Amino acid sequence: MMQESGTETKSNDSVIQNGAGPDNHLLECTLRESRSNGETPLEVGAVELAHLQQQQALQAARQLLINQQPFSGIKANKRNDKHPSLQVPVSVAMMTPQVITPQQMQQILQQQVLTPQQLQVLLQQQQALMLQQQQLQEFYKKQQEQLQLQLLQQQHAGKQPKEQQQQQQVATQQLAFQQQLLQMQQLQQQHLLTLQRQGLLSIQPGQPTLPLQSLAQGMIPAELQQLWKEVTGSHTADDVVCNNHSTLDLSTTCVSSTAQPKTSLLLNSQASTNGQASVLTLKRESSSHEEYTHNHPLYGHGVCKWPGCETICEDFPSFLKHLNSEHALDDRSTAQCRVQMQVVQQLELQLSKDKERLQAMMSHLHVKSTEPKASPQPQLCTTFGRENGWICYSQQLEEGITGILKGLNLVSSATLSKTASEASPQSLPHTPTTPTAPLTPITQGPSVITTTSIHNVGPIRRRYSDKYNIPISSDPMISVDFLSLPDFAQNQEFYKNAEVRPPFTYASLIRQGILESPEKQLTLNEIYNWFTRQFAYFRRNAATWKNAVRHNLSLHKCFVRVENVKGAVWTVDEMEFQKRRPQKISGSPTLIKNIQTSHAYCSPLSAALQASMAENSLPLYTTASMGNPALNSLANAIREDLNGVMEHTSSNGSDSSPGRSPMQGMHQVHVKEEPLDHDDNDGPLSLVTTANHSPDFDRDRDYEDEPVNDDME
DNA sequence: TAGATTATAAACACCC
DNA sequence: TGGGTGTTTATAATCT
Structure with missing residues (x-):
């Protein structure tokens, strides 16, 4: 799986390079230059970043549209017959461009360090980002619709041999799109980092990380759930794993920033680490992924830890095979995942209650213990x-x-x-x-x-x-x-x-x-x-x-x-x-x-x-x-x-x-x-x-x- | 500051 | 004679 993941990452990288082409390189180079130059003036950096992000979004859209052309006759995966909609395995977090939240804007305004010009730039940027977000969402919806149509056509065609190949192509396309979005998020994170460096934004340590915050604020939970449902679909074996993670990521990162390293969501997770680890290389992602595979939360002591499974897997590859075969994205797994989500929510609720109780007890005891001193x-x-x-x-x-x-x-x-x-x-x-x-x-x-x-x-x-x-x-x-x-x-x-x-x-x-x-x-x-x-x-x-x-x-x-x-x-x-x-x-x-x-x-x-x-x-x-x-x-x-x-x-x-x-x-x-x-x-x-x-x-x-x-x- | 209140300790007397 | 009971005194602390 490590190799598979590495291959996946590598292939993604190549896909990005192949797909994004010079624009991406230009973008990265621009960013590198910006970083190497140290503090970037806000007016220039913000505008440039917004512009680059928009360009990147458009580029990603173009790329996806181009890659989508050959898939006119694609057929749905057998495993996902119950999910006729072929969906892109991309985290919702990646679908959400980084937008300065009202809270952050308020923070900026409260700090009163911005000149009217800076504020105007920020507002323009904000509007551009929101527009970008809307465009992406619309594009995503269109893509989903097209894929669904294609799936319906494939169901009638029923050509099995080409199915897997087409599916891989779809996965490649999805990964490309995903990478585009990831990079966009990186850029946005960079932008926010720049703002932070310039003192325009102050992110509290306990504050949820910006991408997640903006994600949570940009979309209501129902929308997130809906997107998540749409996102889950038929994929290759590796994608299944990724999707499982992304599924969990979707359910957990919205409430917690303690994201574990995940294969296709590494950037997302890193972006959630207070914006400090947003500039990480894929190499490190691979290493993180390697560690993750050995610390898979669903695998331990040679047993699959999927709820209710406990199937014995001799080694990790066999576990992955088992995971992909038995716990693929289907209704059962989705339902189990939802159940697990509910379990987690219940546990969190219980934990919060117990915490409150503990707090009350401690405060009570504290008062008592300090009373004689008074x-x-x-x-x-x-x-x-x-x-x-x-x-x-x-x-x-x-x-x-x-x-x-x-x-x-x-x-x-x-x-x-x-x-x-x-x-x-x-x-x-x-x-x-x-x-x-x-x-x-x-x-x-x-x-x-x-x-x-x-x-x-x-x-x-x-x-x-x-x-x-x-x-x-x-x-x-x-x-x-x-x-x-x-x-x-x-x-x-x-x-x-x-x-x-x-x-x-x-x-x-x-x-x-x-x-x-x-x-x-x-x-x-x-x-x-x-x-x-x-x-x-x-x-x-x-x-x-x-x-x-x-x-x-x-x-x-x-x-x-x-x-x-x-x-x-x-x-x-x-x-x-x-x-x-x-x-x-x-x-x-x-x-x-x-x-x-x-x-x-x-x-x-x-x-x-x-x-x-x-x-x-x-x-x-x-x-x-x-x-x-x-x-x-x-x-x-x-x-x-x-x-x-x-x-x-x-x-x-x-x-x-x-x-x-x-x-x-x-x-x-x-x-x-x-x-x-x-x-x-x-x-x-x-x-x-x-x-x-x-x-x-x-x-x-x-x-x-x-x-x-x-x-x- | 003096007086009042209370607690404590002790001495003493008386009775059984 | 010892213990219980009752009285008184002294002293200290605290409050009015």
């Missing part, structure tokens, strides 16, 4: 899902909430931007960095604790806002309210399994544990058990946190020790609990400021926002359901909650809890008249009322129904 505080334990969810959540909230709050005229744009910026993943929950704290995060259960975060453990004690970095108010009430989220079961599951310190104060946790109990009272041991049961974090260093629990129980007046029949139990004095952070909240800018800055370890999001999220079961800590906050409901919730805050604040302006945070106001649901015997409770009996029906309403109502122990202290 945070000045070391992050100890964070979970993948939480971070991910928080990212989605923060991104959506930044947009949605900003608009919502703006609509509510509650926060200025500046503060919103600050809030949004602070609502970055930096606000991810942090675990404590206290040296004495149980800082050995163990990946228990489903939690995914990053090693990097583990390594970021610092000995510096930090405030909750830094340690936990979680969008939760420092207000214990708010903390508990988060704990009381309807979807807190997911959070509970998380903290049950992940040895992550819960971002709540001891007081909040104790209160929550007490409130979760059926009788709203727990013994110290039951509180311990609740801690260890609910939080994996508190299954270590019991002495430390138990001491802290005891300390908090004793320290905070909100925790009331009640002597029961069973012994001492601890209850929660909600009033005292609410008093713990006296802050003025009103409809004044103070509220806004509080909403913005929140409290000690408040999130960047406002407390009202957190409340809204709580009310809407916006899973801040959930691992699975994050990232899908219903912003509409969130907007309503924010509006309602903020209104509730306002109402509550205004209605309770003289309340004994002036420092109640929005959450406090919103989630205080019970009407409780209870004698408080605390020493510092020098105020009147508190009457906390609210119309807000929070998820805690039932529990608080239950709590309200709980008998008040008059024996409290």
Whole structure:
């Protein structure tokens, strides 16, 4: 086959020389001179090239017409009886003269390096090339029609002995035409190279190569397919191989520039290599072809790799024979080729999808991996899902909430931007960095604790806002309210399994544990058990946190020790609990400021926002359901909650809890008249009322129904 | 800068 | 007597 191919190339060369004659030589010489002279002035080069190309096209047409004369009585090939149209084995790419695409023209115009004269020359050239293209296409169509007529005549004549000879003549003619077109394309490539050198055209590295680009842009895929169908026809054995390649080339080069060396399409392939290899000799083509024959994509390990074939071929010539005989251009092969095209397209589609998926994964992981860097505080334990969810959540909230709050005229744009910026993943929950704290995060259960975060453990004690970095108010009430989220079961599951310190104060946790109990009272041991049961974090260093629990129980007046029949139990004095952070909240800018800055370890999001999220079961800590906050409901919730805050604040302006945070106001649901015997409770009996029906309403109502122990202290 | 809040640690007392 | 419980104090960090 190598020899055959070489012979083919050689014969083609001779055909070209014989056919093209002096014109071709003149053309090549002109080009050589132009190249040898280095930079060719644009005005001269472009005009000359256009002129030469036109001349060459006409010459090719003349040649073909001349060669076509003896074929008046040609007969169709037997193999191609089903394809009565004898067609020229030429790539469609070769049929398309190089035309500067609109994009390239736009590029040129954008570069603004052309003088009006240059532009005019380019336009003229462009028009000439387009005209040339049209002429060629018309000529090609005419040729096809004539060949079809000839085939029909041959079918009636039925002279078999002359068939093969005539077919070879047809092939020779086709090859001549093909070579003409190839040279034309070369010239066009040269022209473009010249333009490139002169800086008139800049071809991006990733940009499809110009011939293919122009081809793809010059013809729509349907046209390409049609031409391809027309091109495929009866040929000699070598032509079959070439045609197979050209077939593949047609289907692949339009989408990919990774053209392999192909026999009759070498120039086309080379022309597609960024225009750098367009000036290659036939010798190199032959060598490339030689390599190609040994790396035939349809031949390997002595087996024909044609889809569904797998015929054993001892050597490459036998494979070629097999290929030509069994996989000639017929309906079956064409159909198989189409199927293969579809397979490739499907694979490419799948590949693109997988690439997108991979990109998304990588970007996601990249964001995650870079997140701790964005945070000045070391992050100890964070979970993948939480971070991910928080990212989605923060991104959506930044947009949605900003608009919502703006609509509510509650926060200025500046503060919103600050809030949004602070609502970055930096606000991810942090675990404590206290040296004495149980800082050995163990990946228990489903939690995914990053090693990097583990390594970021610092000995510096930090405030909750830094340690936990979680969008939760420092207000214990708010903390508990988060704990009381309807979807807190997911959070509970998380903290049950992940040895992550819960971002709540001891007081909040104790209160929550007490409130979760059926009788709203727990013994110290039951509180311990609740801690260890609910939080994996508190299954270590019991002495430390138990001491802290005891300390908090004793320290905070909100925790009331009640002597029961069973012994001492601890209850929660909600009033005292609410008093713990006296802050003025009103409809004044103070509220806004509080909403913005929140409290000690408040999130960047406002407390009202957190409340809204709580009310809407916006899973801040959930691992699975994050990232899908219903912003509409969130907007309503924010509006309602903020209104509730306002109402509550205004209605309770003289309340004994002036420092109640929005959450406090919103989630205080019970009407409780209870004698408080605390020493510092020098105020009147508190009457906390609210119309807000929070998820805690039932529990608080239950709590309200709980008998008040008059024996409290 | 002072005060408040929280965490941590420790000492101490009381009771079973 | 030891452990559990409860109280208090001290200290540090952080935020308002």
